Amino acid sequence: MASYDDRDGFIWMDGKLVEWRGANVHILTHALHYASAVFEGERCYSGKIFKGTEHSERLIHSGKLLDMDIPFTVAEIDAAKAQVLKANGLTDAYVRAIAYRGAGEEMGVASLANPVRLAIACWTWGAYYGDAKFKGAKLDISKWKRPSPETIPSEAKAAGLYMICTMSKHAAMAKGCSDAMMFDYRGYVAEATGANIFFVKDGEVHTxxxxxxxxxxxRQTVIGMLKDMQVKVHERHILPEELESFEQCWLTGTAAEVTPVGEIGPYNFEVGELTRRVATEYEKLVRA
Structure with missing residues (x-):
């Protein structure tokens, strides 16, 4: 697999297509030093980005939460994503849009005088967890916790919020795991490093x-699917000691799609009928 900075193709940057290897930023780009960036991960299936407009809307919302007014409309972002897919000749791909504070007049913590930039790339990307999508992922339990929303803009898909996720996943991989589950600052079950988590008990779903x-x-899509399937969904705080009682588990995310989980630390789960059904129905939905 070629390095991500050494590939053929095009990346959309601030309104124009740039050759892949030339899609660079200055070393004093503010986002590189202070994580002033928000992004989206999206999948394109058979030429159509699944819920692409919702992703564009969330990108703009995330930017506002970081005091970054992205200088493009939702319609312009959607059009740019279509343009970059066409330029790279891809109909099934992963799409990454990132908005960030660029280099400008300021290089301290404050950066209001620096321009907000937007770039969009796309590439082919298979199953995020490899064959775990079929046999069940093995998860570690992270020592890092998701912080209080009083300390971070937790509604934003912001680059800086993934620092502890990277460290958690590295630690998990060192143990032979695919990923790690994280608790939150109160000790409740939260999520994996880049995916939300669901559990099954007695035919009902808990998340x-x-x-x-x-x-x-x-996550929102799958909850809607489950309700349409007449499956009761409980969105609630889940205590660590409850993990032993759950029968099935799966992860959801744009990259992860619907991935079953076989193990979380000392706890084991079956890849059961409901998990398989949700994965199958989700696959049908995104390709409809």
Whole structure:
């Protein structure tokens, strides 16, 4: 696999297509030093981005939460994503849009005089967890916790919020795991490093209340699917000691799609009928 900075193709940057290898920013770009960036991960299926407009809307909302007014409308962002997919000849792809504070007059913490930039790239990307999508992922339990919304803009898909996720996933991979589950600052079950989490018990679904982590678009989609399937969904605080009682588990996210979980630390789960059904129905939905 070629390095992400050494590929053929085009990346959309601030209104124009740039050759992939030339899509660069200055070393004093504010986002590089202070994490003043927000982004979106999206999947395109058979030429259509699943809920692309919702992702564009969330990108703008995330920017506002970081005092960044992205200088493009939702319609312009949607059009740019279509343009970059066409330029790269892709119909099934992962799409990454990132808005960030660029280099400008300021290089301290304050950056209001610096321009807000927007770039969009796309590439082919298979199953995020590899064969775990079929046999069940193995998760570590992270030592890092999702922080209080009083300390971070937890509604934003902001680059800086993923620092502890990267460290948690590295620690998990060192143990032979695919990912890590994180608790929140109160000790409740929260999410994985880049995906939301669901559990099954007695035919009903339980998922952590999204009050201090990102309420994922895929998470919301799956909750809607379950309700249409007449499956009762409980969005609530989940205590660590409850993990032993759950029978099934899966993760959701744009990259993860619907991925079953077989293990979380000492706890085991079956890849059961409901998990398989949700994964199958989600696959049908995104390709409809």
């Amino acid at each position: 952590p209340k999204a009050d201090c982590f990102l309420n994922g678009i895929t």
